[in-house]
Amino acid sequence: MNNEQFAQVFDRIADLLEIKGEVVFKTLAYRKAAESIRDLPGSLKAFHQQGKLMEIPGIGKAIAEKIEELIATEKLGFLERLEAEVPVGLLEVLQVPDVGPRKAALFWKQAGVTSLAELEAAANAGIIRTLPGMGEKSEARILAGIDALKRRGHRLNLDTARSIADRWLDWIRHQPGVERAEAAGSLRRWKTTVGDIDIVVAIKEPSELMKALASHPDVQRVLGTGDNKTSLELPGGINMQVWTQPPDRFGTLLQFVSGSKDHNVALRALAQKQGLSLSEQCITTADGKEMLFADEEGIYKTLGLDFIPPELREDRGEIKAAEEHRLPRLLEVSQLTAELHTHSTWSDGINTIEEMARGCLSRGLKIYSASDHSGGLGIAGGLKPERLRERKKEIEQVQQKLGNGITILGGAEVEIKADGTLDYNDETLAWLDVVVASLHTSLRQPRDEITARLVNAIRHPHVDIIGHASGRLLPNREGADLDWDIVLDEAQKSGVAFEINANPSRLDIDEVHVRQAVEMGIPIFINTDAHAVEQLDLVVYGVSVARRAWLKPDQILSTWEPDRLLTWLKMPKANRKNL
DNA sequence: GCCGTTTTCGGCCCGACTGTTTTCAGTCG
Known part of the structure; x- marks a missing residue:
């Protein structure tokens, strides 16, 4: 079991206990424990081995014992007894908007509902309205909620959420009486993916704005509206809340x-x-x-x-x-000096090396690496070694043309093949200025296999950076099932660096592993993986991962002075650990 | 179930909104 799976067990316990009617603070304790496990810098099993379970916030004696039982047996008697008591089908009933544990228990105990399908049938048959505290409106609301659940898309990537929010902010700011409007919620915290869009508005008299929102052509339906808050459904099943207060509040x-x-x-x-x-x-x-x-x-x-x-x-x-006045001074985009993972027209990028270099220069960067795909990745127009040599000539020409403001490197994003070997021979790898090694294929290999494959690349003397290590694609495709204890341990020994891939559909490695890596002294870069000049601006999303991981600027090698970074790149990998 | 420079027992955030009620419970963020 990995951390996420442990966390899911405790969330499940919390849900079932709530339906059962356990005191809320007990269920809160399980949720808090689940959240702590998700944020853990290291695997829960490692904490257990070191006897540090009780040091984790929100984990006391009772939950620690449950973790021990799970590690020893992969099962949990407490959960099994709970599942025998409360129908697990009710967990999906909890997903219906406006249905919480009390209503779920009511439907179960008084109408025999044990699943979402049975709830829908009971509502359609007019049974729900007969229950205490329920009525026709509640019943209709439940049917609408089930409908919304079916329509509801997945969570949104940050860039998608941002562009939707920006369009609405622009509209809201032009409405009469609006003094300020900002995006809030998880979007403002730069969480990896965003569920709902939250907008806050400073306005003295909000009723006209609420009316205007409700009748906006892009609003599919109004889920609820009052003086200070309105809740709307946008196309694609996206929910948006607009909150108001007078400007002084x-x-x-x-x-x-x-x-x-x-x-x-x-x-x-x-x-x-x-x-x-x-x-x-x-x-x-x-x-x-x-x-x-x-x-x-x-x-x-x-x-x-x-x-x-x-x-x-x-x-x-x-x-x-x-x-205690010891918050870190967080990284800013303006502090970055280097971009080491980009693509040009030599592989599948749409801009030339000169255009990319000028793009980097105009964004204040001092080092730029064209790190085109290696030969094996046919779909991406990967380069054979002889083409790399031709590319080098172009790099030299562009370098001469642009002068000393920026250093242009010839790198590659080298495929880690399914058998763990790399796509170029050692001679070619040694010749390249920067080697980013990445997994693109066979990501569903079993844990042992894919971990060993990545470890091969980590140990390779000429691999500088591991690109988007997990291979996840947000919001839906999970990354490879890596054994992070082994991966980070090997990285620490070898001197390899990881990148935070700034593409909002990757953000890989994630904030939890970034924090863990930095604590182990593993170097971190922020790279955009840009395939076009304007994608260099995606770097802001990579910066957000570093900020959420509490990193200070100097802990990111992409902020280093050019000389220091070039020295680091040129020295043998094994020696870099001492820099 | 967890936690402690106000507590080892008694706390554990606060308000908006809805629908059902004759003053409140449930849900949500």
Whole structure:
């Protein structure tokens, strides 16, 4: 079992306990444990081996014992008993909007509903409306909810969510009375994928705006609307919430809707300790006075905290760090100096080396590597070794033309073949300035096999960087089933670097593994994998991964001064560990 | 079930919105 699978077990327990009617704080404890496991820097099994389970936040004696049982037997008696007690089909019933554990239990106990299909049948038969607390509207809402569930697409990639949000922000900002409008929620925290789109608006009188939103041609249906919040369904089953407060309360609203939920809970608990109450409207003092905030900064200051950037608001220790003035100064795009993984017209890119180099130069970069595909990847127009030599001549010409402002390197993205060998021979690999080794095919190999395959590349003396290591494609295709304990251990020994692939459909390696790698002293680059000049701007998404992983600029080699980085690239891999 | 410079027992965020109610429960973020 990997961390995600452990986490799913505890989320499942929480869901079942909720339906069963267990006290909410117990279910919260299981959810908190699941979240902690997902964020863990290292495998849960490794923590167990080191006897450190109870050091993980949210894991105490009871949950630690359950983890031990799972590791020993791959089973959990507690969960099995729970599944015998509560129909597991009710878990999908919980997915219906506006159906939570209490209603699910009601449908089960009073109408015999044990699955989504049975709920739909019961609603269609008019049975649901007869239950206590239910009525015709509730029944219709449930049918609409089941319908929405079927329509509902997957989560959105960050760039998709951003472009949708930007279009709406542009429209909202032009509506009468709107003073400010911003995207909030997981989009503002730069979470890897986004579920719903959240927009916050500063406006004194919101009713006209709410009406205008409801009648906007791109709104498929209105899911709910009030004075301060409206919930809309957009084409493709995407949900959008628009929240409003008067301008002098915009700060608390933006803070609240930005989340995360866990961050807000922790922040409000901190406020409580200080005799204050924090809400989306204001901070209320013990004697009932309201403190208003037009901006977020004052909220954190009032609570005795340094300002916490949205990317860090996940309740992973950021509040304590802000209290103690030891939040990291996070990486900015402007601090990057190098781009080592791009493609040109020599393989499947659409811009020439000169165009790409000029694109890098105009973005303030000092080192650019054309890292075209190796020969084996036929679909991407990979280069045979002799073509690499021809490309080198062009690189030299462009270098001469552009002068000293930028150093152009001749690299390659080399395929790690299904048997673990590389696509170029050692002589060619040694000759290249930068070697990025990547998996593209046979990603569904069993864990042992694909791990060994990647380890081969990691150990290879001429491989500088492992490209998009997991091979995941967001939002749907999972990455390879790698054994990360082995992968990172081998990387640490070999001196190889990992990239954060900045393409929003990759963001690979992810923030959890980035943090773990950096703690182990493994070098990290941010690369765009750009196949066109404008894709160089995707780097902002890679930067967001580094920011969410709490990295400081110097921990990313892509920020290094050119001389230092070129020295690093030229020295034998085994020696780099000492730099 | 977890946790502790207000607690080893008694807490565990706060408000909007909806639908069903005659004042509130459930859900959501």
